[in-house]
Amino acid sequence: MELQVALDCKDLSEALAVMKEIYPYVDIAELGTPLMYNEGTRAVREMKKAFPDVKVLADMKLLDGGYDIAKIAYEEGADIVTVAGVTNNSVIARAVEAAREFGKECFVDLISVDDIVQRAEEVDALGADCIGVHTSHDTIEGGNQAPTKDLSRIKVVIKRARTSISGGIKAEFIDDIVSFGPDVVIVGSGIMQAEDKRGTAKLIYEAIHG
Structure with missing residues (x-):
């Protein structure tokens, strides 16, 4: 199980500052969609350069250009690129193709x-x-708005992919979330808006890693 921290801010400087504060209590640094829109793939490059041992996820939620756009992010150092599930199968298949080419994840x-x-x-x-x-x-x-029921439902049919859960996850809910067995727990505001970001990240990270 891994902790993915959603760096849902607009500025790269803020994202880097948060990472410096919470490191090493993070497995995956998610460059949130607002950050990707505002800073572009430069954010991927700079984050990977600053934290080479942390996986970097570019939350691009691709709807088109699955191969070409994912390729740009992978070339800049992204380990993972997101695709919107509502898009068509060919976009997802092409993004997967790019991931395989670079030895990365979709x-x-x-x-x-x-x-x-x-x-x-x-x-x-x-x-x-x-x-x-x-x-x-x-x-x-x-309250706890995390989609745990949805997680349980998809785990029944998924044969090979890992699973993740996100949405309103806070430290006080983490033991319940972990009990549902996701492979990745994504926390955004639960850490980003915490008064003690490092302490909160440490608590969640240790709960996830047992």
């Missing part, structure tokens, strides 16, 4: 997918390395 995010069980089975067959269930930031209202 992550499919099931956010906004209507039938997540069917889609999880389909993208697993397409070769996705990790499939994630995700409660949208815009729909989180408080």
